[in-house]
Each structure stands twice: as structure tokens, then as C-alpha cells.
Amino acid sequence: MSFLGHEWDGRIFSDGWNTGSGGTRTTVAPATGEVLATVGVATADDVAKATDSALRAQRDWAASPFGERAAILRRAGQLFVEHADEINEWLMRESGATAGFATFQVAAGAAEECWEAAALASASYGEMLRTNQDRLSFSRQVPVGVVGVIAPFNAPVLLAVRALAPALALGNAVILKPDPRTSVCGGVAFARIFEEAGLPTGLLHVLPGDAAAGAAIVDHPRIPVIAFTGSTRAGRAIARAAADRLKRVHLELGGNSALIVTDDVDLDKAVSVGAFGSYNNAGQICMASSRHLVDARIADDYTRLMAEHAARLTVGDTMDPATMVGPIIDTHQRDAVHAIVTNSVAAGATLAEGGTYDGLFYRPTVLGNVPLTAPAYHQEIFGPVVPIVPFHSLDEAADLAAETEYGLSLAILTRDVTKALRLADRIPSGAVHINDQTVNDEPNTPFGGVGDSGNGSRHGGTRANLEAFTETQWVTVRGELPDYPF
Structure with a gap:
């Protein structure tokens, strides 16, 4: 009953x-x-x-x-x-x-x-x-x-x-x-x-x-x-x-949360962590890892592995236990996501994977070398998209991560936790997760964002x-x- x-x-x-x-x-x-x-x-x-x-x-x-x-x-x-x-x-x-x-x-x-x-x-x-x-x-x-x-x-x-x-x-x-x-x-x-x-x-x-x-x-x-x-x-x-x-x-x-990936990480694990942060619930999470800021020395490998990871994810009806990524909520939101992807490619981003849809099912998408002028960099996407932006120094990473009106969640992947804490001090954010992705919440912890978040x-x-x-x-x-x- x-x-x-x-x-x-x-x-x-x-x-x-x-x-x-x-x-x-x-x-x-x-x-x-x-x-x-x-x-x-x-x-x-x-x-x-x-x-x-x-x-x-x-x-x-x-x-x-x-x-x-x-x-x-x-x-x-x-x-x-x-x-x-x-x-x-x-x-x-x-x-x-x-x-x-x-x-x-x-x-x-x-x-x-x-x-x-x-x-x-x-x-x-x-x-x-x-x-x-x-x-x-x-x-x-x-x-x-x-x-x-x-x-x-x-x-x-x-x-x-x-x-x-x-x-x-x-x-x-x-x-x-x-x-x-x-x-x-x-x-x-x-x-x-x-x-x-x-x-x-x-x-x-x-x-x-x-x-x-x-x-x-x-x-x-x-x-x-x-x-x-x-x-x-x-x-x-x-x-x-x-x-x-x-x-x-x-x-x-809303949020446009940064996931910072340094060059000393286990790359396969980092890609898995990043994929979860961006593709969970088809990216329709305010805390989603919306900008992957990756050390330029590993950015190409990270992009390739992320594209391979995205291609393997099963997209479909969530009543099927095999489904990893479900539908976008409606056509309005799907079209908004697709516009960000297509306009970002037009601005110079590389479409490494995805960028297509069937009905409300949007394929997990990977955008490489995203220009700072692209909408996938400065707008909240709210869809299953990984925009990857290479950085050449931690100073540049901090500046990029802080270069947004939002401030909901921040993630830093690195073997040097002390370095991550120093980096986090420079980036306004309601939450910081070191060696994890941005989507985290617990009932006993205070939660909220700063700025436009x-x-x-x-x-x-x-x-x-x-x-x-x-x-x-x-x-x-x-x-x-x-x-x-x-």
C-alpha cells in the first residue's frame, strides 16, 4: 500500500x-x-x-x-x-x-x-x-x-x-x-x-x-x-x-564553483572526482564543479581522460539502474545549457566530448582550453558540462578562481595540503573542500555562499x-x- x-x-x-x-x-x-x-x-x-x-x-x-x-x-x-x-x-x-x-x-x-x-x-x-x-x-x-x-x-x-x-x-x-x-x-x-x-x-x-x-x-x-x-x-x-x-x-x-587541479595529483582519480562534481544530477546542482582550473602541464592529459570518462557514462531514464546521468528538467533549461556550449565553442573552446542531446538527455560534455571570454567560463551552466581552463602558476589559479561574482564552493586537488590552505585564503567562498569535489553538504555544518551565491x-x-x-x-x-x- x-x-x-x-x-x-x-x-x-x-x-x-x-x-x-x-x-x-x-x-x-x-x-x-x-x-x-x-x-x-x-x-x-x-x-x-x-x-x-x-x-x-x-x-x-x-x-x-x-x-x-x-x-x-x-x-x-x-x-x-x-x-x-x-x-x-x-x-x-x-x-x-x-x-x-x-x-x-x-x-x-x-x-x-x-x-x-x-x-x-x-x-x-x-x-x-x-x-x-x-x-x-x-x-x-x-x-x-x-x-x-x-x-x-x-x-x-x-x-x-x-x-x-x-x-x-x-x-x-x-x-x-x-x-x-x-x-x-x-x-x-x-x-x-x-x-x-x-x-x-x-x-x-x-x-x-x-x-x-x-x-x-x-x-x-x-x-x-x-x-x-x-x-x-x-x-x-x-x-x-x-x-x-x-x-x-x-x-x-547560484554558483560558478572552481575545481583547481595541481600537477602533483593522481590524474585518474582527479578526473573521477571532477566528473562527479560536474555530472552528478546532470550538473543541475548549485555547488557543481563549474570551472576546472588545471595546471597547464597536465591540462591536455586531464582533458583527454575526462573526455574518455564522459564518453563511458550512461545517459538515460533514471529508473534504469545503469543510468549515471539523467535528464535535464525541461526544454528551457536544456536549451540554455546547449547555448552556453555552442557559444563557448564559437568563442574558441575545444569540444572534446559531448555537446549533443536527445530530447532532455544531454550528453556529458567536455570543453578544453576554454577562453576567459566564453560563457562556459563566466556563467553558471547548470548542466553536465566540464569547462577546462589551464593555468601556469598558483597565483594565476587563485586569480582565475576568484574572478567571478559567485562564491559558493571551492575545491582544490593536490598532495600539498598546506599549499591548498594558503591558496584557499585568497579565494572568497562559502565552502572549501581540499582533495574533494565541490558538491558537499552535511546536516550539522553551516552552509551558504558569498557574493552572488x-x-x-x-x-x-x-x-x-x-x-x-x-x-x-x-x-x-x-x-x-x-x-x-x-
Whole structure:
């Protein structure tokens, strides 16, 4: 029997399963074009109703013992494990994830995020402050109230749960807007998990919708915190709109992350590491290794081996266990990737492998000797493409890596770790991974980017989550009323 069931068919989750005022839409498997389901569509009216409900439910939730909140988060984590196969299948069909990437999001991602959040519920949440007056003075972290979470299509479970779970654990209600293309795996799954885990009604609302629904969440005066993961363009628009309301926004945006390869590496291993960083989830990851900066002494060999590696990768429907690279999410994104590839070749890059597609299946592509004027060098690709740029000194590598508006993740492959640390000091980045590729994430670590990649580490770990989803409140207590000269 299906855990997700069918009660949600054509509906949104807001105080139970109800009809959305925006009607319905279908979700489609990018690999096959098959219509998978009909889901409800939310509008600004639904956002307003959900917010009213969330505000009412949140007061009692915030006042509940932390042990009750922790128990629900622990139960939710266990449910993700118990029903991983079904949620994985939806991820593979609806978002085009491979089996490995789906498993990473659910059993190794969502479950761990929930368990980490459960521990957050009992974390120390204040400090004693010194005072010159005859009183007790302390600060404490209190829930913000309602948190709006706007999640993308490319990792719809992981990129929602990392905000949703800690926000709930800290006593907030959550309004989640999943990408309409992944409304089931990134929306329905959360509603069913937390419904089954015993989360009280009104604390989680799942409202699939278009940009207008997202704008309504950002604009609503009673949703003081927005957690958004998506494009830099959309992030800028959200930041501008939120500024009018003086809201806090946690933005995890695009990337053009550099993978620096020095000449002392094991070349075969380096190519494997680099391929994973660029081709995992068909390159549709904000942290993807988007620019391979390779020592000129090994750049030709690295390009040749990468091309051979790319040619061997199986591209196809991710429901086939042999598939290594799945589809691009839709034709718009596929065409954007192809335009970057073709324009980069026109600018002087060498097409060493790939550069073709069949439907939404884009062949893993390798571009050698990419000029600095090529779009594959200075734009986020969000597709299965390895652009290789040779460098002639570590100074040049540092300058190239830092020569971008983005600053999400950085990887350095070398046998000299001390050299790598010195190099990393010169390159602005929210994360640095030495002797690994750029796509890394763990529930207990702070994560976020700088520059056009976002506004800092906003998720993960006790301190970052407390700062993200609570307000600091100053409290003083006197034993008796004071005497004032009035």
C-alpha cells in the first residue's frame, strides 16, 4: 500500500488536503514525458489563509515542551527511512534524479536533517548577561513565528528540509512552496511525513504554485523570515521585495564553483572526482564543479581522460539502474545549457566530448582550453558540462578562481595540503573542500555562499539555525519595583 496515498490528488496541504484556488496542474517525468500526477495550485489567497492558520497554531507549538517537538522530528526522520523507496521513486521520476542522488536526499539527507533538528529543540538558547543594576539580565532566542520556505526543483527534498526541519524544531510554523515541477516529491512527501509523525494541524502548509505564490509569501507582513534556494536572479528579486518589509532573507543562490587541479595529483582519480562534481544530477546542482582550473602541464592529459570518462557514462531514464546521468528538467533549461556550449565553442573552446542531446538527455560534455571570454567560463551552466581552463602558476589559479561574482564552493586537488590552505585564503567562498569535489553538504555544518551565491552560511549546525529561525530577545527581572525620580 502506498504511503503517500492519493488523498492529495489535485489538492494543496493547508489544514488538511483542500482545493487550491489556483486550480490544478500536472507533473511530468522529464525522462519520458509521462504525466505522473495532478497536483493543486496555490495562489496569494491560499498564502493568506495559510498564514492566518499558521499564526494561530504556532503559539501553542512554541509553548510546547521541547521534548514534544523533538519527538515529532525524530519520528519524521524515521518515516523518511521507512518510506525511502517510495519517495526515492518519486524523486527519480519527477525530478530526474538518479537512484544514488535520490538516496542521498532522503535516507542520507532528510532523515539526518530531521534528527539533527530534533537535537536542536533542546539546545541551549540564551546566555546570562552582566548588569550594573539590581536585576537579572539575560538574552534568549525565541521563535520568529512563521517561516516561508521556497525550494527549487533540482534537489527538492534536501533543499527544503534543511530549512523546514530546524524551523519547526525551534517552535515556528512553516509555509513551504515547492517548485511546481516537483510538487509531489518536494511537497506532498513532506505533508504526509509530518502528518504521520503527529505534527499538529496548521504548523505546516504545502502550497505548490508559480512565482506569484512565492511573491505572496515574501510580501506577507506576518512571515518575517524567508528561506529561499534558487537562481541569483530570483534571489535578488526576493531580497528587494523583502527589504520593503524589513524581513530577514536566507538566500542560497547560484554558483560558478572552481575545481583547481595541481600537477602533483593522481590524474585518474582527479578526473573521477571532477566528473562527479560536474555530472552528478546532470550538473543541475548549485555547488557543481563549474570551472576546472588545471595546471597547464597536465591540462591536455586531464582533458583527454575526462573526455574518455564522459564518453563511458550512461545517459538515460533514471529508473534504469545503469543510468549515471539523467535528464535535464525541461526544454528551457536544456536549451540554455546547449547555448552556453555552442557559444563557448564559437568563442574558441575545444569540444572534446559531448555537446549533443536527445530530447532532455544531454550528453556529458567536455570543453578544453576554454577562453576567459566564453560563457562556459563566466556563467553558471547548470548542466553536465566540464569547462577546462589551464593555468601556469598558483597565483594565476587563485586569480582565475576568484574572478567571478559567485562564491559558493571551492575545491582544490593536490598532495600539498598546506599549499591548498594558503591558496584557499585568497579565494572568497562559502565552502572549501581540499582533495574533494565541490558538491558537499552535511546536516550539522553551516552552509551558504558569498557574493552572488547568497548572503552567507544560513543553514546547518546549531548556531546557524538558531540565528536563522529565531529572534534574540533581551530580558531583565527585578525582585521589587524600582524607585524612579518622577
